Amino acid sequence: MATLLFRKSRTLLLAHNNHQHLQNKLALLVRTRSRSSPFVNYCSNSRILPSSSHPFLPSSSRYESTEAQPQLEDLQHQVTHHDDQMIDFPGGKVGFTSEMSFISDTSHIRVPCYRVLDDDGELVNHTNHVQVSKELAVRMHSEMVTLQTMDSIFYELQRQGRISFYLTTSGEEAVNIASAAALSSHDVILPQYREPGVLLWRGFTLQQFAHQCFGNTNDLGKGRQMPIHYGSNKHNYFTVSSPIATQLPQAVGAAYSLKMDGKSACAVTFCGDGSTSEGDFHAALNFAAVMEAPVVFICRNNGWAISTPVEEQFRSDGIVVKGQAYGIWSIRVDGNDALAVYSAVHTAREIAIKEQRPVLIEALTYRVGHHSTSDDSTKYRSTGEIEYWKMERNPVNRFKRWVEKNGWSSEKDELELRSSVRKQLMHAIQVAEKAQKPPLEDMFTDVYDQLSSNLEEQERELRQTIEKHPKDYLSDVPL
Amino acid sequence: MSRCVKRLGKWVSLGQSKRGFSTSTIQKDGVENGVKSLNLYSAINQALHIALDTDPRSYVFGEDVGFGGVFRCTTGLADRFGKNRVFNTPLCEQGIVGFGIGLAAMGNRAIAEIQFADYIFPAFDQIVNEAAKFRYRSGNQFNCGGLTIRTPYGAVGHGGHYHSQSPEAFFCHVPGIKVVIPRSPKEAKGLLLSCIRDPNPIVFFEPKWLYRLAVEEVPEDDYMLPLSEAEVIRQGSDITLVGWGAQLAIMEQACIDAEKEGISCELIDLKTLIPWDKETVEASVKKTGRLLISHEAPVTGGFGAEISASILERCFSRLEAPVARVCGLDTPFPLVFEPFYMPTKNKILDAIKSTVNY
Ligand SMILES: Cc1ncc(C[n+]2csc(CCOP(=O)(O)OP(=O)(O)O)c2C)c(N)n1
Numbered sequence: 001m002a003t004l005l006f007r008k009s010r011t012l013l014l015a016h017n018n019h020q021h022l023q024n025k026l027a028l029l030v031r032t033r034s035r036s037s038p039f040v041n042y043c044s045n046s047r048i049l050p051s052s053s054h055p056f057l058p059s060s061s062r063y064e065s066t067e068a069q070p071q072l073e074d075l076q077h078q079v080t081h082h083d084d085q086m087i088d089f090p091g092g093k094v095g096f097t098s099e100m101s102f103i104s105d106t107s108h109i110r111v112p113c114y115r116v117l118d119d120d121g122e123l124v125n126h127t128n129h130v131q132v133s134k135e136l137a138v139r140m141h142s143e144m145v146t147l148q149t150m151d152s153i154f155y156e157l158q159r160q161g162r163i164s165f166y167l168t169t170s171g172e173e174a175v176n177i178a179s180a181a182a183l184s185s186h187d188v189i190l191p192q193y194r195e196p197g198v199l200l201w202r203g204f205t206l207q208q209f210a211h212q213c214f215g216n217t218n219d220l221g222k223g224r225q226m227p228i229h230y231g232s233n234k235h236n237y238f239t240v241s242s243p244i245a246t247q248l249p250q251a252v253g254a255a256y257s258l259k260m261d262g263k264s265a266c267a268v269t270f271c272g273d274g275s276t277s278e279g280d281f282h283a284a285l286n287f288a289a290v291m292e293a294p295v296v297f298i299c300r301n302n303g304w305a306i307s308t309p310v311e312e313q314f315r316s317d318g319i320v321v322k323g324q325a326y327g328i329w330s331i332r333v334d335g336n337d338a339l340a341v342y343s344a345v346h347t348a349r350e351i352a353i354k355e356q357r358p359v360l361i362e363a364l365t366y367r368v369g370h371h372s373t374s375d376d377s378t379k380y381r382s383t384g385e386i387e388y389w390k391m392e393r394n395p396v397n398r399f400k401r402w403v404e405k406n407g408w409s410s411e412k413d414e415l416e417l418r419s420s421v422r423k424q425l426m427h428a429i430q431v432a433e434k435a436q437k438p439p440l441e442d443m444f445t446d447v448y449d450q451l452s453s454n455l456e457e458q459e460r461e462l463r464q465t466i467e468k469h470p471k472d473y474l475s476d477v478p479l
Numbered sequence: 480m481s482r483c484v485k486r487l488g489k490w491v492s493l494g495q496s497k498r499g500f501s502t503s504t505i506q507k508d509g510v511e512n513g514v515k516s517l518n519l520y521s522a523i524n525q526a527l528h529i530a531l532d533t534d535p536r537s538y539v540f541g542e543d544v545g546f547g548g549v550f551r552c553t554t555g556l557a558d559r560f561g562k563n564r565v566f567n568t569p570l571c572e573q574g575i576v577g578f579g580i581g582l583a584a585m586g587n588r589a590i591a592e593i594q595f596a597d598y599i600f601p602a603f604d605q606i607v608n609e610a611a612k613f614r615y616r617s618g619n620q621f622n623c624g625g626l627t628i629r630t631p632y633g634a635v636g637h638g639g640h641y642h643s644q645s646p647e648a649f650f651c652h653v654p655g656i657k658v659v660i661p662r663s664p665k666e667a668k669g670l671l672l673s674c675i676r677d678p679n680p681i682v683f684f685e686p687k688w689l690y691r692l693a694v695e696e697v698p699e700d701d702y703m704l705p706l707s708e709a710e711v712i713r714q715g716s717d718i719t720l721v722g723w724g725a726q727l728a729i730m731e732q733a734c735i736d737a738e739k740e741g742i743s744c745e746l747i748d749l750k751t752l753i754p755w756d757k758e759t760v761e762a763s764v765k766k767t768g769r770l771l772i773s774h775e776a777p778v779t780g781g782f783g784a785e786i787s788a789s790i791l792e793r794c795f796s797r798l799e800a801p802v803a804r805v806c807g808l809d810t811p812f813p814l815v816f817e818p819f820y821m822p823t824k825n826k827i828l829d830a831i832k833s834t835v836n837y
Contacts, residue, residue: 277569
């Protein structure tokens with residue numbers, strides 16, 4: 001059973017007290033719900049001074065509390081001077097200042113990245129993290145290995161022309177598996193497309209993955225979508241859709257339903273760094289905050305959106321800082337540290353459900369593979385960069401070192417696992433490749449709940465055409 | 480000539496007919512550097528080079544265009560013209576088009592790329608409510624006529640729902656923008672240059688199946704082909720076929736097969752869907768007495784419906800058979816069922832015969 005380990009460091013408490021002090025002194029009538037939060041230790045400042053109250057406040061108060069202090073003190077000085085002057089603005093009172101100062105674009109100090117394991121798989125000192133049992137750790141490791149193996153074999157399969165498309169999670173195995181491990185199967189997942197590990201964790205079989213990639217009659221999506229567009233109602237995993245970021249506001253709607261139904265579950269949605277540029281990302285964060293929806297946004301910041309590096313995607317300090325502007329708790333984690341991801345997601349889930357509010361997690365990771373089988377990433381990034389992330393910052397190796405140090409698994413176990421997964425995959429591929437394609441009628445069903453008359457007519461005409469020109473339809477689709 | 484297009488797993492030669500897909504409207508006297516055999520993406524690339532070269536106030540931008548674009552259409556442009564004029568944008572289609580409108584409204588040529596036509600919808604509001612009405616709503620004080628939106632459309636054999644769609648009809652319902660679709664490399668270059676220089680916002684759909692597969696002799700110089708002028712690319716007397724983009728290659732095959740059975744087909748490339756050249760189609764239908772329209776987009780509400788209605792209004796008494804439409808079916812674009820979904824040569828041939836024998 002996982003337990004929470006808090007780090008009640010002096011600085012954190014101090015910062016918290018300072019905020020309280022400041023808040024009292026300013027007599028700010030901010031419309032905050034005075035809920036006593038069990039998670040307050042995790043969120044040193046985000047509820048204290050909503051950014052809307054201080055349009056001219058230096059922005060860096062969102063950063064490490066120790067860094068924020070001077071600026072808060074400045075503010076205290078400025079505002080106490082005018083403490084009788086407030087604008088009673090809809091949404092809460094706002095203090096005046098005679099000082100014209102602009103909030104800067106970003107702080108000098110970037111939001112630090114939460115980690116639990118160092119690159120050698122050693123626990124870092126004084127870490128506050130959610131405990132992971134031996135059993136869970138071994139399973140996490142084995143699912144990461146399975147995901148890696150599946151990726152490399154399916155990728156090859158595409159290269160051989162046996163499936164039409166593929167993309168790997170290579171480099172992002174920890175975000176995939178550790179986030180899945182931290183959730184309950186009742187939590188509803190709205191994926192982007194680089195998170196098949198979550199589905200794997202939930203029990204979608206290698207055979208089912210293979211069926212989808214071959215688009216055969218056993219594919220739950222009935223062969224209608226490209227490979228990797230998995231989905232499984234049984235596993236609370238919404239079907240992948242290619243258009244970027246569309247899943248994000250949908251996740252808020254799903255979360256709102258869980259909230260209305262009083263469920264002890266949240267919606268969890270994934271996206272890439274590129275996705276955060278879409279309007280849907282911003283709509284989602286804003287809706288989530290305003291609707292107080294129990295949703296966890298997990299952004300895999302993997303450095304690249306196809307060929308576009310993050311510097312050309314957004315400015316300021318990445319994704320984590322966007323949360324506060326919308327009124328959302330947020331955290332940056334080392335996405336290649338499975339224990340950090342596990343802890344952050346586990347805690348975010350509890351916050352989302354117990355407090356009925358959204359949480360944003362930015363996981364710093366790296367897309368080690370090409371964007372997809374249609375891409376050659378050496379055209380736009382250095383092989384040195386790829387190698388660094390593949391070797392030095394490999395999330396699977398790091399976690400494995402920790403597991404092995406604990407004596408929970410050995411090199412031999414892993415080799416056996418890899419070869420067994422390989423065998424299972426080879427078998428699954430054979431079966432999936434031989435299986436029939438979905439029947440022709442599946443082309444027309446599910447457009448609506450029932451076949452409409454225009455579709456009935458079109459199916460009839462199509463069947464006549466097929467009878468007339470059988471050679472045009474030599475595909476293995478049963479008629 | 481190596482004009483070959485691979486469709487539905489078969490090699491279809493485009494070079495068999497007399498006129499094939501050559502462009503009769505090119506002014507030959509403008510040719511200085513001769514011609515070069517180019518595929519469609521290279522022809523687009525050449526047009527973009529010329530556009531940037533001839534107008535210092537022109538810009539090319541979109542997702543991943545900096546390194547050459549996912550279809551290589553913008554290869555070499557950033558190196559040649561610099562990152563201020565050719566650049567990656569954040570992943571946001573509404574941003575790309577909105578930015579393009581603003582840039583164009585300040586007197587620039589904004590050449591925006593939407594990575595796939597399937598992903599143009601986040602920009603729908605900017606196109607429909609903004610670009611299309613910018614001039615009209617301001618009493619012609621402002622316009623964004625310098626905006627051209629390039630986007631690859633259509634089937635490729637394995638694209639499924641979101642890498643295959645032909646959304647042109649949505650945009651044909653919007654007064655204020657033009658919609659242009661080329662059928663071949665030479666056409667693509669000349670039409671794109673016209674679109675870029677036309678004083679109206681334009682959505683330019685590129686047939687992505689032809690990017691590499693269609694190869695044609697393309698003049699190397701700077702030339703433009705007229706908008707809103709259809710072209711009769713094959714003359715005939717029994718039936719008129721109207722299409723655009725990649726579908727013309729399939730239609731041409733049907734015409735060739737029909738000819739073997741003694742049916743003479745006239746094939747028209749519409750090129751510009753709005754405002755479209757009714758007169759050319761009308762004249763042809765008045766001659767043949769029959770009309771068939773074919774497009775990949777779903778038949779219901781497709782642009783074929785508009786052509787059909789207009790020609791019925793103008794040629795009712797001359798028509799000898801109902802107007803035929805051979806189009807995509809009314810389903811989302813399906814991956815494994817793509818061969819069944821498509822308006823194939825034989826579907827067109829059957830429709831030609833039943834229309835002629837009506
Ligand atoms: C609306 C939309 N625009 C463009 C695309 C084309 N596209 C597919 S993936 C991708 C990059 C996504 O990058 P990111 O969100 O960072 O995820 P990653 O692939 O890095 O995991 C783009 C531009 C798309 N699928 N949808």
